[in-house]
Amino acid sequence: MELTHRFTVPASVDESWAHFNDIASVAECFPGATVTSVDGDEFSGSVKVKLGPIALVYNGSGTFREKDEAAHRFVVEAKGRDKRGTGTAGATVTLTMGAGAGSATDVEVVTDLSITGKPAQFGRGVMQDVSDKLLGQFVDCLEQRLSEPSVTVVPDEKVAETPSEPLDRQGLPETTVPKHLAEETVPTPTPAAPRPAPPADDSLDLGAAVLPVLARTYWKQAAGALGALLLLWWVISRSRR
Amino acid sequence: MIPAQFDYVAPTSVEDALAALAQHGDDAKIIAGGQSLLPVLRMRLNAPEMIIDLGRIESLRGVRDDGDAIVIGAMTPHAVVGSDPLVNEHAALIAKAVEHLADAQIRHRGTFGGALAHADPAGDLGAPALALGAEFVIQGSGGTRTVPADDFFVDLFETAIGEDEILTEVRVPKHTGWGAHYEKFVRVAHQWPIVAVAAAVRVDGGTIAEARIGLTNMGSTPIRARAVESALAGQPATADGVRAAAEQAAEGTTPPSDLNGDADYRRHLARVLTRRAVLAAAGS
Numbered sequence: 001m002e003l004t005h006r007f008t009v010p011a012s013v014d015e016s017w018a019h020f021n022d023i024a025s026v027a028e029c030f031p032g033a034t035v036t037s038v039d040g041d042e043f044s045g046s047v048k049v050k051l052g053p054i055a056l057v058y059n060g061s062g063t064f065r066e067k068d069e070a071a072h073r074f075v076v077e078a079k080g081r082d083k084r085g086t087g088t089a090g091a092t093v094t095l096t097m098g099a100g101a102g103s104a105t106d107v108e109v110v111t112d113l114s115i116t117g118k119p120a121q122f123g124r125g126v127m128q129d130v131s132d133k134l135l136g137q138f139v140d141c142l143e144q145r146l147s148e149p150s151v152t153v154v155p156d157e158k159v160a161e162t163p164s165e166p167l168d169r170q171g172l173p174e175t176t177v178p179k180h181l182a183e184e185t186v187p188t189p190t191p192a193a194p195r196p197a198p199p200a201d202d203s204l205d206l207g208a209a210v211l212p213v214l215a216r217t218y219w220k221q222a223a224g225a226l227g228a229l230l231l232l233w234w235v236i237s238r239s240r241r
Numbered sequence: 242m243i244p245a246q247f248d249y250v251a252p253t254s255v256e257d258a259l260a261a262l263a264q265h266g267d268d269a270k271i272i273a274g275g276q277s278l279l280p281v282l283r284m285r286l287n288a289p290e291m292i293i294d295l296g297r298i299e300s301l302r303g304v305r306d307d308g309d310a311i312v313i314g315a316m317t318p319h320a321v322v323g324s325d326p327l328v329n330e331h332a333a334l335i336a337k338a339v340e341h342l343a344d345a346q347i348r349h350r351g352t353f354g355g356a357l358a359h360a361d362p363a364g365d366l367g368a369p370a371l372a373l374g375a376e377f378v379i380q381g382s383g384g385t386r387t388v389p390a391d392d393f394f395v396d397l398f399e400t401a402i403g404e405d406e407i408l409t410e411v412r413v414p415k416h417t418g419w420g421a422h423y424e425k426f427v428r429v430a431h432q433w434p435i436v437a438v439a440a441a442v443r444v445d446g447g448t449i450a451e452a453r454i455g456l457t458n459m460g461s462t463p464i465r466a467r468a469v470e471s472a473l474a475g476q477p478a479t480a481d482g483v484r485a486a487a488e489q490a491a492e493g494t495t496p497p498s499d500l501n502g503d504a505d506y507r508r509h510l511a512r513v514l515t516r517r518a519v520l521a522a523a524g525s
Contacts, residue, residue: 053281
């Protein structure tokens with residue numbers, strides 16, 4: 001199954017690409033996944049999802065297959081397994097940027113999903129609804145941030161000023177941030193060298209999605225988590241039996 | 242498959258159930274008839290540590306007359322609701338919908354409140370409850386509150402019931418003498434509707450005086466077809482009188498696209514089924 005989402009950012013392609021490389025802008029938009037380890041271009045993490053009667057914990061891992069700065073494209077492959085070991089899924093997420101009308105940038109996110117999993121008992125395939133809702137949330141946030149010209153300049157101050165709900169995670173107790181990481185939370189325009197992320201526990205609640213602020217400096221991982229989330233939505237969608 | 246291990250309590254009062262819910266919080270799950278929760282548990286799409294069964298709380302069962310409304314206890318099985326004389330007299334639309342709800346076994350195990358709290362957008366009870374302007378009585382540790390149907394259905398599988406609250410009963414305003422029909426389109430018998438339309442109409446001397454229309458599976462919640470309702474008022478209760486009004490049935494809806502049909506197909510179904518439902522309800 002292939003899912004395609006498109007949106008437009010009111011900035012040039014180069015600017016947008018730079019913004020996407022701004023770790024903070026991408027990761028902070030991410031509704032609730034936790035990266036547990038990073039090794040080169042590989043990463044692993046977990047996702048908690050709640051939707052009505054469903055509450056699942058998925059563990060997933062992913063790899064950056066491709067990151068083409070010239071073509072403004074990156075590809076992530078991810079796979080996930082239900083914590084209780086009954087379902088598995090794989091996904092390939094391709095994000096491409098192209099010049100749009102005027103000086104805008106068209107962004108396309110294509111997600112190819114395959115699954116071995118469990119059917120569920122619902123009145124209809126909820127996959128589309130759920131993925132639209134969650135990805136919509138992610139994309140709205142990205143759009144908003146990419147439209148703010150100065151976001152990469154002093155990200156932390158921007159973050160502190162913005163009253164939007166996800167950023168309230170800024171108020172996480174400092175004790176959850178190891179000191180050496182806390183000192184490095186100011187994002188740089190290029191991806192920082194991978195390093196282990198501190199474990200955090202967040203639940204992806206569709207009613208109120210939350211963001212792990214600790215993932216702020218890990219945009220690759222966040223993109224991988226997108227893959228893991230999409231796997232989940234696909235699992236949920238195997239419901240029309 | 243076998244569900245993950247869980248603890249189980251079956252309190253005999255709403256207060257005890259609320260206390261158990263407060264104690265276990267996110268690790269607890271309420272079970273009513275279990276017709277939706279059990280499959281989820283068996284497929285391990287959820288693994289609560291505590292199941293709180295409302296089945297032994299007698300006060301949550303039954304249908305009673307309450308002046309200008311009838312009150313349906315949340316734990317009343319569908320089959321009891323569908324055959325109840327008060328329901329058939331004053332809220333016939335609900336009885337009509339229950340006729341089409343799943344199969345006989347599910348109608349005897351599943352409960353009225355459980356299905357509404359589950360809030361499956363393709364569930365058969367949401368649209369009739371919405372159309373008749375039902376009110377949902379929700380009890381929490383802080384007391385009881387009443388939520389109108391317009392505010393009860395929040396989103397896909399999401400209602401106004403808080404995590405520390407229990408739906409105890411549903412008040413349905415009396416629609417005595419109204420004609421009612423639930424027109425459900427399915428490909429497989431006993432399945433959820435691809436689209437369904439719940440219609441209640443009050444016919445006065447061959448003219449439709451009032452109409453209430455609810456749509457199932459045309460969005461992430463049940464939806465009132467208000468444009469149709471106002472267009473129907475004053476129309477003759479004939480095929481010609483109803484046709485034009487029913488054309489507005491898909492206005493403002495956001496139907497899903499899936500293997501059973503894309504959004505446009507569902508919009509078409511909504512218009513056709515609305516016409517049929519209204520005509521059947523009007524006895525034409």
